[in-house]
Each structure stands twice: as C-alpha cells, then as structure tokens.
Amino acid sequence: MSALLAALEIGSWFRRRLAWAVVAAGLVLGALAWGLPWGRPAVDPCSHPERQLAGIWDDGVKGQLKAAFDRFGEAQAKAAFPAIEHDLDRYVEGWTSARTQACEETHVRKEQGQDVLELRLSCLDRRRRELAAFVQLLQTADAQTVSRAAQTASTLPDLSGCADIAALLRRSRLPAKESDRTRVEELRGQLAQAEAYRASGQYPER
Numbered sequence: 001m002s003a004l005l006a007a008l009e010i011g012s013w014f015r016r017r018l019a020w021a022v023v024a025a026g027l028v029l030g031a032l033a034w035g036l037p038w039g040r041p042a043v044d045p046c047s048h049p050e051r052q053l054a055g056i057w058d059d060g061v062k063g064q065l066k067a068a069f070d071r072f073g074e075a076q077a078k079a080a081f082p083a084i085e086h087d088l089d090r091y092v093e094g095w096t097s098a099r100t101q102a103c104e105e106t107h108v109r110k111e112q113g114q115d116v117l118e119l120r121l122s123c124l125d126r127r128r129r130e131l132a133a134f135v136q137l138l139q140t141a142d143a144q145t146v147s148r149a150a151q152t153a154s155t156l157p158d159l160s161g162c163a164d165i166a167a168l169l170r171r172s173r174l175p176a177k178e179s180d181r182t183r184v185e186e187l188r189g190q191l192a193q194a195e196a197y198r199a200s201g202q203y204p205e206r
Contacts, residue, residue: 046103049096056132057092068139069146077146084138087153091131094159099124102163116165123162130157 055061062085069081099121106117134156138149145152161167 045107046100049099052128053092057088057135061135065139072143072146077143080146080149084149084153091156095124095127098159098162119168120162123168127157127159
C-alpha cells in the first residue's frame with residue numbers, strides 16, 4: 001500500500017508539471033507568433049500620403065506664404081492669398097487622393113503590378129517637386145506675380161496624367177545605374193523650377 005500511494009503521488013506530481021509545461025509552451029509560441037509579420041496588427045502601406053507634403057504645403061508653409069503676401073501691403077496682394085490657398089489645397093487634395101488610389105490598386109485590390117505602381121508614383125513625385133518649386137517661388141515673388149498668383153496656380157501640371165498607364169508605359173524609365181538616376185533626378189528638379197517660373201510668369205535673366 002505504501003508503494004502504491006507513493007506511485008500515485010509521483011503520477012500526480014508529473015501530471016501537474018506536464019500541465020504547467022504545456023501552458024508555458026503555449027505562452028512562448030504565442031509570443032513568437034506576435035513577433036512574426038502575420039502576428040502583428042496589419043500596417044496600411046497606403047496610409048498618410050500627406051506626410052510627403054510636409055514642408056511643401058502645410059500649416060507652417062501657409063503661414064510663411066501669407067506673411068510674404070502681406071508684406072506688400074497692397075489690398076490686391078492680400079486678397080490673393082485666400083484664393084491661392086484654396087487652389088493649392090485642392091491640388092494637394094487631388095495629389096493625396098491620386099497617390100492613395102495608385103497604392104491601393106497594387107497593395108489592396110491587386111489590380112496592377114509593382115512596376116506600374118512605380119511609374120505612377122514617379123509621376124506623382126514629379127508633380128510634388130513642381131508644387132514645391134511653385135510655392136517656393138511665390139514666397140520670393142514680386143508684387144505683380146503675387147497679385148496674379150491665383151490665376152497662375154491653375155497652370156500647375158495636371159494630375160490625371162499620372163493615372164494614364166498607357167502614356168506612362170510609353171515613357172522611358174529611370175536608368176539602372178545609380179549615378180545616371182541621380183543625374184535624371186537633378187534634371188527633373190531643374191525642370192520643376194522652370195515650370196514654376198512659367199506658371200508664375202517670371203522669367204529670370206539667365
């Protein structure tokens with residue numbers, strides 16, 4: 001009887017240890033699963049495209065531009081700011097919408113490949129640079145340019161071309177060599193500045 005009771009006690013102790021081991025293993029596996037990509041909360045790759053416009057057209061830039069317009073002290077120049085703010089707000093809204101749509105058609109709806117997405121995003125990046133050059137030029141514009149700023153904002157490049165996949169596919173892609181890509185981006189930056197001058201009606205003597 002003593003031997004039987006001892007054996008039963010050992011069996012009970014073993015079962016308790018086994019149960020605790022199973023619970024511990026479950027906790028470890030759960031922690032590992034949380035650390036893996038499929039265990040984490042999904043991150044939307046298409047969210048917050050407006051962050052790419054920080055420093056280009058945000059509340060801080062708007063304040064700087066309004067101050068630049070107010071410095072002229074002319075009623076026409078001061079009245080121009082609300083109109084230009086409205087037009088650029090709409091342009092930015094269209095840009096963020098176009099970028100979200102392009103991203104979702106690849107990552108959410110699976111309607112296009114990564115190569116097409118890159119073409120569309122490259123086009124939208126050019127529009128972003130052109131917007132930045134235009135706003136920067138307005139901050140240093142003369143009174144005449146400021147007074148007609150609302151009219152010139154409508155000449156910013158159309159965003160619809162960045163959704164024209166057939167046209168984008170006909171254009172040459174960025175070269176594979178890094179130095180060549182850098183040079184192309186520099187030239188695109190210069191073209192953005194030239195477009196800003198054209199839109200504002202200013203033509204520097206050079």
